[in-house]
Amino acid sequence: MKLLVTGGAGFMGSYFVKYVLRQKPEWEVITLDKLTYAGDTSKLDQALEDPRHTFIEGDITDGQHMEEIVSHYSVDVIVNFAAETHVDNSIEEADPFIRTNITGVHTLLEIANKYGIRMLQISTDEVYGSIEEGYSDERAAFRPNNPYSASKASADLLCRAYYQTYGVDVVRTHSCNIFGPYQHEEKFIPKCVRHILKGEHLQLHGDGLNVREWLYVEDHARAVLLVLEESEAGDVYNIGSYDELTNREMEIKILERMGKDPSWIQYTEDRQGNDRRYGLDSSKVRDLGWEPQISFEEGLTRAVNWYAERLNPKR
Ligand SMILES: NC(=O)c1ccc[n+]([C@@H]2O[C@H](COP(=O)([O-])OP(=O)(O)OC[C@H]3O[C@@H](n4cnc5c(N)ncnc54)[C@H](O)[C@@H]3O)[C@@H](O)[C@H]2O)c1
Incomplete structure (x- = not known):
């Protein structure tokens, strides 16, 4: 093939x-x-x-x-x-x-x-x-x-x-x-890690309750x-994973892994066209015998540690 x-x-x-x-x-x-x-x-x-x-x-x-x-x-x-x-x-x-x-x-x-x-x-x-x-x-x-x-x-x-x-x-x-290691720095998790490394607040758009899987x-x-x-x-x-989190929950989990508390979160204006929630019915692919093997918590720890070791806080 x-x-x-x-x-x-x-x-x-x-x-x-x-x-x-x-x-x-x-x-x-x-x-x-x-x-x-x-x-x-x-x-x-x-x-x-x-x-x-x-x-x-x-x-x-x-x-x-x-x-x-x-x-x-x-x-x-x-x-x-x-x-x-x-x-x-x-x-x-x-x-x-x-x-x-x-x-x-x-x-x-x-x-x-x-x-x-x-x-x-x-x-x-x-x-x-x-x-x-x-x-x-x-x-x-x-x-x-x-x-x-x-x-x-x-x-x-x-x-x-x-x-x-x-x-x-x-x-x-x-x-x-x-999500995981190697994602471009513009994306949610690496961006949060870089802000924390730089000692900057994490931006949270709108009320922070938008949900992603x-x-x-x-x-x-x-x-x-x-x-x-x-x-x-x-x-x-x-x-899909069915692991749904609000953006606020996600930022708190990243902060926790870097030894910080939620006071690092700063609310900002909502983004244009910011969808409230996505949720996938993934039963069809699961019927083929697939399911996630790496838990969300384990995957997030891997990703945050990877970025924390590699990202340059000076940029
Ligand atoms: N990252 C996510 O959470 C996510 C979720 C659902 C679907 N997707 C889809 O998965 C795919 C991969 O996403 P990703 O996160 O790896 O994106 P990415 O931005 O990391 O990678 C995209 C790649 O496409 C290449 N590329 C861009 N324009 C090209 C062109 N004209 N010709 C050839 N190569 C080109 C880029 O150089 C880059 O290597 C995309 O189609 C995206 O829409 C991503």
């Missing part, structure tokens, strides 16, 4: 590449990444030395280059993690999100169709929009509320349409908030590989 993992030098993609190489000794992996500010080949660490792994710098919107790769390496499956991923950036400037998250996915779908290969698209719980209670299953309507989630939802719809219209073997996953990154990689192997064309799977 030859896998092309796009966006594989990012946070979640790099874990997936390393996990596949460990689990599947007979598989080959080609990682393609544009190496934007969020991508870094060092995240791939031991995979860079593996003879079954090739790294290529490239852009998923470059159809000609993508096609050359698929044809040259006789790729069997494209797993697409590549995206612009930071909601705040999408509010500042949506253009790169439209280009990579929509046009890029369209480019990959065209190639999957032309070469008759499978594609797995990594999407997000944010496409379902805010739900105050209950859980969104895979049939829930899309109600994205910010440019990032709208771009991801658009890609999901293109995937659905390419399956319905052309019969492309495309599968999608919607993941909750993923958190899953450790290695458990996510396990779920994606399982879905890749067990799913059928057109399938959709939610990947």
Whole structure:
């Protein structure tokens, strides 16, 4: 099996590449990444030395280059993690999100169709929009509320349409908030750790009661590989943990791990388009035999310790 993992030098993609190489000794992996500010080949660490792994710098919107790769390496499956991923950036400037998250996915779908290969698209719980209670299953309507989630939802719809219209073997996953070491510093947990290291208050937007569901990154990689192997064309799977926390609870847990109390929290104005709660019904992927193996508390300790050792408080 030859896998092309796009966006594989990012946070979640790099874990997936390393996990596949460990689990599947007979598989080959080609990682393609544009190496934007969020991508870094060092995240791939031991995979860079593996003879079954090739790294290529490239852009998923470059159809000609993508096609050359698929044809040259006789790729069997494209797993697409590549995206612009930071909601705040999408509010500042949506253009790169439209280009990579929509046009890029369209480019990959065209190639999957032309070469008759499978594609797995990594999407997000944010496409379902805010739900105050209950859980969104895979049939829930899309109600994205910010440019990032709208771009991801658009890609999901293109995937659905390419399956319905052309019969492309495309599968999608919607993941909750993923966390662990190697995440870009702009994201919630590393950002909190850096503020604490600098001796600064933690900002908490609005009333701090927005709820997110958190899953450790290695458990996510396990779920994606399982879905890749067990799913059928057109399938959709939610990947969630049921570990729901308000942003205030999350900040308190990070502060606790760094020996600080809640007085370090400072309330600030709410963010634009800040959804109240996401909640995934992940029973479908659990029916395949998956469940998280790393508890939320253990995962958070690992992540906080990792960032506390590495982040530079002077920046
Ligand atoms: N992190 C989360 O909590 C979360 C939750 C649900 C879904 N997702 C989705 O999972 C995927 C991976 O997220 P992540 O947290 O690892 O993001 P990330 O920002 O860490 O990584 C994204 C990677 O994509 C690369 N990239 C960006 N534009 C590209 C392009 N045009 N061509 C090729 N590569 C490009 C970047 O260089 C980077 O390496 C994304 O599709 C994201 O929408 C993330």
